[in-house]
Amino acid sequence: MTKTNDVLIVGGGIAGIQASLDLAEMGIRVHLVEKLPSIGGKMAQLDKTFPTNDCAI
Amino acid sequence: MLDVGRHPNISLLAYSEVESVKGRAGDFKVTVRRKRRYVEEDRCTGCGACTEKCPTIVPDAFNQGLGNRKAIYSYFAQGIPSTHTIDPDFCRQIKGKKCGICEKTCQAKAINFDQKDRIIELNVGAVILAAGYDVFDPSMIPEYRYAQITNVVTALEFERLLSASGPTAGHLDRPSDRAVAAEIERMEKEITKSQRMLEKFEKKYEEASAQFYDNFQKSRFQDDEDRLKWAEKYASHRAIVDSLDALKEKAASFTVAKRLAFIQCVGSRDFRFYPFCSGYCCMHSIKEAIIAQEHEPETTSTIFGMDIRAVGKGFEEYKVRGGNHSNISYVRGRVSEIMEGADHNPVVIYEDTRERQVKNEAFDMVILATACVPTKGIVDLANIFGIELDAYNFIKTDPLSPVDTTVPGIFVCGCAQSPMDVPESVAQASSAAERAAEIVAQADVEEAVAL
Numbered sequence: 001m002t003k004t005n006d007v008l009i010v011g012g013g014i015a016g017i018q019a020s021l022d023l024a025e026m027g028i029r030v031h032l033v034e035k036l037p038s039i040g041g042k043m044a045q046l047d048k049t050f051p052t053n054d055c056a057i
Numbered sequence: 058m059l060d061v062g063r064h065p066n067i068s069l070l071a072y073s074e075v076e077s078v079k080g081r082a083g084d085f086k087v088t089v090r091r092k093r094r095y096v097e098e099d100r101c102t103g104c105g106a107c108t109e110k111c112p113t114i115v116p117d118a119f120n121q122g123l124g125n126r127k128a129i130y131s132y133f134a135q136g137i138p139s140t141h142t143i144d145p146d147f148c149r150q151i152k153g154k155k156c157g158i159c160e161k162t163c164q165a166k167a168i169n170f171d172q173k174d175r176i177i178e179l180n181v182g183a184v185i186l187a188a189g190y191d192v193f194d195p196s197m198i199p200e201y202r203y204a205q206i207t208n209v210v211t212a213l214e215f216e217r218l219l220s221a222s223g224p225t226a227g228h229l230d231r232p233s234d235r236a237v238a239a240e241i242e243r244m245e246k247e248i249t250k251s252q253r254m255l256e257k258f259e260k261k262y263e264e265a266s267a268q269f270y271d272n273f274q275k276s277r278f279q280d281d282e283d284r285l286k287w288a289e290k291y292a293s294h295r296a297i298v299d300s301l302d303a304l305k306e307k308a309a310s311f312t313v314a315k316r317l318a319f320i321q322c323v324g325s326r327d328f329r330f331y332p333f334c335s336g337y338c339c340m341h342s343i344k345e346a347i348i349a350q351e352h353e354p355e356t357t358s359t360i361f362g363m364d365i366r367a368v369g370k371g372f373e374e375y376k377v378r379g380g381n382h383s384n385i386s387y388v389r390g391r392v393s394e395i396m397e398g399a400d401h402n403p404v405v406i407y408e409d410t411r412e413r414q415v416k417n418e419a420f421d422m423v424i425l426a427t428a429c430v431p432t433k434g435i436v437d438l439a440n441i442f443g444i445e446l447d448a449y450n451f452i453k454t455d456p457l458s459p460v461d462t463t464v465p466g467i468f469v470c471g472c473a474q475s476p477m478d479v480p481e482s483v484a485q486a487s488s489a490a491e492r493a494a495e496i497v498a499q500a501d502v503e504e505a506v507a508l
Contacts, residue, residue, distance in 0.1 A: 004083055004084045004085075004180055004181065004182045004497075004500050005182050005497040005498075005500050005501055006179065006180065006181045006182060006497075007181055007182060007183045007184070007185065007493045007494075007497060008075075008085070008087055008179060008181040008183075008184045008185070009184075009185045009187060010075055010184065010185070010186050010187060010188055010438070011186065011187035011188040011189050011471070011473065012061070012069075012071065012187075013187060013189045013471060013472075013482075014471065014479055014482050014483060014486070015187035015189070015470040015471025015472070015473075015482040015483070015485065015486040015489075016185070016187035016470075016471070016486070017058060017061055017486075018470075018482070018483045018486035018487060018490070019185050019187060019470055019486040019487070019489050019490040019493070020061055020064075020067050020490075021060060021061065021064065021067075022486070022487050022490035022491070023066075023490045023493060023494060024064045024065075024066035024067045025066075026490075026494055027066065028066065028493075028494060028497055029066050029068070030066055030067045030068070031068050031070060031087075031089075031179050031181065032061065032067055032068070032069050032070060033070045033073050033074065033075055033089055034069075034070070034071045034072070034073065035072070035073065035074050035434075036071070036072065036132055037071055037072045037094065037130075037131070037132040037136065037140070037142040038071060038131065038132035038133060038136025038137055038138065038139075039058060039061060039069065039071060039136075039137055040058055040132075040133070040135075040136065040137070041189055042189060042190070042192075042213070043479060044058070044119075044133060044135075044136075045119065045121075045213060045216060045217065046216050047216050047217075047219045047220040047221075047223070047348065048219075048344070048348060049344075049479055
């Protein structure tokens with residue numbers, strides 16, 4: 001039987017990043033697919049994030 | 058972001074797309090296309106020497122086209138992975154011209170113009186779709202004149218203008234003023250060029266251009282072809298110098314944008330486009346107004362909306378704080394039209410429903426709080442994974458299991474499911490991760506039982 005306990009995540013924005021990190025921390029192998037050259041998504045384009053006005057990256 | 062790049066359990070497949078999926082929960086076979094970057098990922102150190110030398114200038118998508126980048130680029134400065142990418146639509150070498158400067162510059166020997174796409178096969182137990190969203194294109198609303206009035210921008214464009222790492226280094230320069238600055242720069246280059254030409258003539262005839270032109274106008278040398286060229290060159294040179302001086306005088310009075318208008322529900326809560334509420338835009342506008350005022354204390358902002366939806370922990374307090382400390386006033390009313398006034402100032406025409414009056418007011422800049430709409434590729438993605446979409450083309454879920462798609466083992470989180478803000482996306486992502494872990498753990502148990 002092939003090993004099938006990896007997880008595929010499509011999209012490397014804030015949601016995909018959070019899901020990847022959660023699974024990886026559980027010890028599960030994650031493949032994160034992002035169509036753009038770098039991850040970060042729209043969140044990376046935000047100057048600062050609400051409500052603390054901290055830097056988004 | 059950095060953690061994702063470093064984590065031993067995460068294999069990051071950036072610049073890649075899923076091509077096909079087979080199988081079922083616990084055992085999916087996925088084909089992924091790794092698009093060619095023309096740069097070897099394992100060699101590129103991300104130093105950026107290639108970008109510095111690249112001669113081709115391209116509008117920068119990360120900065121919403123407000124700035125420029127080169128044909129070889131890193132998507133943004135802190136991007137993970139930091140591997141550079143060559144844009145095949147603009148690269149001279151790939152377009153068949155002679156260049157290859159990046160290849161000569163790269164010390165790591167990472168540039169590879171013969172690179173091919175790679176197809177890789179993955180075997181996974183569960184899938185999480187976090188494909189995100191697109192920003193509504195406000196040029197679909199003709200009365201807001203988004204593409205015509207340069208000082209009308211979207212919230213995401215405004216975000217880049219506010220950013221210290223953005224095209225204006227965080228100064229709130231109006232796009233129309235930036236266009237003038239770019240024009241001045243272009244003219245200065247042209248003047249240096251024509252200056253050089255004139256100097257050649259001056260050397261040849263040992264006479265200053267101005268003096269020669271005086272004589273020329275007194276009908277001397279009229280049939281000398283070479284001198285005729287000189288005269289033409291000098292005349293056009295003078296014309297540019299004069300208009301450059303005028304522009305510079307105009308630019309001297311430019312200040313940063315201080316009177317801002319935010320227009321809510323651009324594309325959302327609008328039966329012509331998307332009837333739903335995009336949820337995050339009210340708080341986004343308030344945040345942008347607060348940050349703008351932090352940059353420049355004299356800034357005043359007016360937020361035009363049907364109502365300000367501050368639903369969430371601490372949101373209402375944030376809204377009130379904005380009003381009390383950041384010069385934000387909230388106007389209840391929908392903007393009917395934006396016109397261009399004097400000095401490229403957008404003039405907002407609206408009904409103040411509290412005073413029951415139609416008013417108009419000029420601002421330095423107008424920011425459109427654009428709707429969160431399904432991403433372009435979502436239909437293809439749904440076909441690949443065999444999942445259903447809802448009436449708007451967001452990924453369909455059941456109200457009581459908000460991260461389960463219509464296919465077992467495939468989950469969704471973030472704005473691919475419906476519009477939501479960052480905290481909600483993060484919460485949903487953790488929830489989807491947990492659901493995926495359940496499937497994977499089940500596979501583990503079944504394997505153990507089978508043994």
